Amino acid sequence: MRKYGKVIRLGVALLLASSLAGCGLVSNGDNQNKEKTAAKDGDKIVIGMSMDTLKEERWQKDRDIFTAKVEELGGEVKVLAANGDDATQMSQAEQLISQGVDVLVVIAHNAEATAPIVEKAHKEGIKVIAYDRLINNADVDYYISFDNVRVGEFQATAVIEQAPKGNIVYIGGADTDNNAHMFKEGAMNILKPLEEKGDIKIVYDQFSKDWKPEEALKNMENALTANNNDVQGVVAANDGTAGGSIQALTAQGMAGKIPVSGQDADLAAVQRIAEGTQLMTVYKPINAIATKAAEMAMAAAKGEEITTEKTVNNGKIDVPSILLDPLAVNKDNLDVLIKDGFHKLEEVYKNVPKDQWPKQ
């Protein structure tokens, strides 16, 4: 944790910056000459984690694994979650900055509205890592996520394999989340050419506010009503929106009869896959992203260079990025989740008669 006053910090940072500039250790963006000095002052490194929400199951795993890894590396994490509210996320991030965290890890509720957080952190010499969700139009230091376009491609490909002809519904995530746009881009990479060929028709395509299952439910009800239930497949952007969509299908006696995609390998979704009401999910190993992000945060706090092979443009800069691989999971490879320790066999197959459980 930083203990210097602002002026002393600046002085130390300026001195360091002049000696580090030649080694490429001064990061991009507007944090100019203010490099953090945590590793040098021998104090415990503190990482701030500003989260959009802890509502979906995955984010609790992200938080827990990230925290455990930082602690293992000798640091400490302060977590604040904003419950899906931009103003709250902003004030919580300000709180973390004023508490003197060494690095700020942000899971943005809103890709655009979060940009000022980056500026504020940089004014205090704090580097910012965008975790899973990109922050647009800001000098983000690093971005770590999955190949999100690929996620959307997996979803649409799986649905189309089951429903190669007919009416397809797209139930998107939160319009405010950059990822939701990438998932959609990926899905449309698959769906649009098929629509142009005349095989399918995208009869409904809407985002679901704040990724809420109840918004997805409303969307799916609207899609069914508008098409007299003549729908052959549903590309839902994550497991929460898949859950809402399947609820609407259940009400029409259609659950399990048409394919529905998802993402996150949430337990409820994985159980639906085992039962047959959801076709697939996309597994994004949370262990991998949270562990890697913790290592990055600790390295950034020490002023160490972080090697990234890719960059992603966020409208302002090419952000040094690490993009991990997602994996499509359906009934046939659910065992991956069990082998990876993501879920337990008895939880996954809880609602399936025991004689139908896979042999171990």
Ligand code: BGC
């Ligand atoms: C994440 C998904 C998650 C969604 C809702 C997205 O940014 O990439 O894994 O399901 O947010 O929280």
